[in-house]
Amino acid sequence: MSPSNFLSLLDSQSKLYLGFQDLSTLIPSYLHRLKLCTKHQAPSNAKKIHAQIVKSGLNQCQPLPNTLLNVYGKCNLPQDAQCLFEEMTQRDHVSWASILTAYNLAKLPNKTVSIFHYMFTIDRLQPDHFVYATLLKACASLCALRLGKQVHARFVLSPFVDDDVVKSSLVDMYAKCGLPSIARSVFDSILVKTSVSWTAMLSGYARSGLKDEAMELFLRAPARNLYSWTALISGLVQSGYCIDGCYMFIEMRREGVDISDPLVLSSVVGACSNLAVLGFGRQTHGLVIGSGYESCLFISNALVDMYAKCSDILAARNVFYRMLQRDVVSWTSMIVGAAQHGRAEEALDLYDQMVLAGVKPNEVTFIGLIYACSHAGLVIKGRKLFKAMIEDYRISPSLQLFTCFLDLLSRSGHLNEAEDLIKTMPHEPDEPSWAALLSSCKHHGNSEMGLRIADRLLNLNLLEPSTYVLLSNVYAGAGKWEQMSRVRKLMADMEVKRKPGYSSVDLGKESQVFHAGETCHPMKDEIFNLLKELDAETRKRGYVPDTSYVLHDMEEQEKERELFWHSERWAVAYGLLKAVPGTVIRIVKNLRVCGDCHAFLKLTSSIVHKEIIVRDATRYHHFKDGRCSCNDFW
DNA sequence: ATCAAGTCGA
Incomplete structure (x- = not known):
């Protein structure tokens, strides 16, 4: 056979002879x-x-x-x-x-x-429209506005300038970077708006706290789905409109939207935490179970946090121990919950269990732990944890964590060490960090250091009314009348801007809201009489109204009357009148409990032999037998 | 092949 014949044979029959085939x-x-x-x-x-x-x-x-x-x-x-x-x-x-x-x-x-x-x-x-969309999505999740704008500029000059999908991602990018009005102008330029475009814009409005704009857009949208409901509800909750968020969730249920995905539930549970509405929280928990999301990790985490924030530690523990898997958020929620309710031992115990379970703590975990140590006066343990955090877990502490640690040192009387730390720590101290130190100076009677710190604080643009009260007390105690009147003047200016206080009392089936200075209530006379009785009894036991918490400039007796009308007192009195014997009284206040009401409530708890739990804007107070779980620092 | 929704802190 000639070579050429052989080659042609090979070409036509190679598959047969050698097992080759055309792989393509x-x-x-x-x-x-x-x-x-x-x-x-x-x-x-x-x-x-x-x-x-x-x-x-x-x-x-x-x-x-x-x-x-x-x-x-x-x-x-x-x-x-x-x-x-x-x-x-x-x-x-x-x-x-x-x-x-x-x-x-x-x-x-x-x-x-x-x-x-x-x-x-x-x-x-060169990037095409697909690449532009992915890039903008990355910019959105990084809140990288500068880069996002550069990509936008390039996109506008590209041949894909009319692409609606890229425009939707631009809407989302600007919304996430906190520029809803720019997002809106891009949104308006979208020719064919899809549910994605609508949801991106809606979520932007809701998260920026533009409630009316969000609602308007939501009602105007051609269609609603679980995405748009979730965007609206979670956005409202994130920007502080928790009541509206819950209300819209009820609307969503009424419309019969199928909860095929549990994301929206975590937002609603989160709203219950923020509002500390135990009843609605329990109902939502029921719905979580009913829709089959009980074993979902992030929902359980949200539930643990919700029960802790609603002061139902038992329920929080129940959810926690029933979880099949627990991540760092689950453990941290429990630790922070225990810490906030003055259960330091439990918090530390949970930490040991967490380490044994092989879950790595993060910064939030240590905030909870140091906070727990601080409130229980466990300096040595707190120092150990702080060290372990830096050396074993390689966490470089944030300003907040330093503040927490400063609080621990100074509360326990290590004032000089705390002052050294505030000067040498790698962050510029802010109002809370100076205030923590000042509060301890006052508590431990170090007026020399107190005045030094007070002067530093006075140069900051202060936001917290409690800081002014603290400053005013320190200056008054040292006889610095000039500074004191300056602080009083600043306080009076601030008072105008303060939001009105209210307290609500949770009686299981019903809850009542009391606004500061409220005078018309069906049970007004009974409440008033009970408060007068309690006032008389607490005075017998040594209570003296501390009028330094009254920010208005007025006569002493007027000030005492002002304290008498604080909403938490009315909520407690109502709770005492209506609560079933043997139950605890749960109060939620939108502002911080003032020091005077704190002293009053401590004594009241021992007079009425009842536990009173108050959640205020910053912490929890369990008043029982004349004591409070916050250890009188707040 | 691209774009939309959630949970822990002083």
Whole structure:
């Protein structure tokens, strides 16, 4: 046989003789199988198919590498996606969009923005509309406004300037960066608005606290789905409109929207925490169980926090110990909850269990722990924890954590050490940190240091009314009348801007709200008489009204009358009149409990032999037998 | 191949 004949035979019959086949015919089957991997979130199958593709030598044969890249991204395997991406000899726009999406999905937006410029420097490609959208998404999650604006500028000059999807991501980027009005102008320029565009804008308004704009947009939207309801409700809750958030959730239920995803529930549970509404919180818990999300980790975390914030530590513990898995948030919620309710031992015990369970604590955990030590006077333990945090867990403490530690040192009387720390710590001290130190100076009677710190505080732009009260007391105690009148003047200016106080009392089935100075209530006379009786009895036991908490300038007797009308007293009196014997009285106040009411409530708890729990704007007070769980620092 | 919703702190 001549060589040419042999070659032609080989060409036509090689498949038969040598087992060769045209491998490119396998591509459609690979693609199909890979798409199934994405659909069923089966990364291990994808890896097997990947191996087969490499064996067959088709691994550089598009669209296989791009599809593989996509599958790894969608299955949340950014490292595998990255390896593949780097090995690719020919990368196109699809490869780039896929790798950037993989990083976004894996919550690595930093990676997205740090590699995208290689798209033009190495691969000589210009971004297309897909790449613009992924980039803007990364900017949105990083709140990277400067970069976002640069991408916007480039997009406007690109051939894709009319792309509505990119515009939706621009809306989201500006909304997340806190610029809802710019987001709105982009939103208005979208020709065909989808539910994504509407939700992005809605969420922007709601999170920025623009309640009316959010509601208007929500009502105007052509359709509503679980996304838009969740965006509205969570946005309202995040910007402090918890009552509106709960109300809209009730509306959502009324419309019969199927809760096919538990995200919205975590927001509603969060709203219950903020409002400390135990009854509604319990109902929401019931709904969580009813919709089958009881075992969902982040919902359980939210429930633990909710019960702790509603002062129902038993219920919090119940949810916590029934959880099948617990992450750092679960443990931290319990630790912080115990700490805030003055249960230092329990908080420290939980920490030991947490370490044993192999869960790594974070900064929030240590805030809870140091806070617990601070309130129980456990200086040595607190110092140990602070050290362990830095050395064992490599956490560099934030200003808040330093403030917490400063509080621990100074409360326990280590004033000089605390002052050294505030001067040498790697942060500029703020109002809370100086105030913590000053409060301890006053408590331990160090007026020399107190005055030094007071003068520093006076130079700051103070936000907390309690800081003014503290300053005024320190100056008064030292006879510095000039400074004191200056503080009083600042306080009077501030009083105008203060929001009105109210307290609500939770009696299980009903709850009542009392506003400061409220005079018309059906049970006004009974409440008034009870308060007068309690006033007389507490005075017998040594209570003297401390009128330094009254910010108005008026006569002493007027001031005492003013204290008498504080809303928490009325809520407690009402609770005492109506509560079933043997139950605790739960009060929620929107402002901080003033020092005078604090002293009054301590004595009241021993007179009526009842536990009174008050949650104020900053902490929890369990009044029992004449004592308070906050240890009288607040 | 791209864009929308959630949970822990002084």
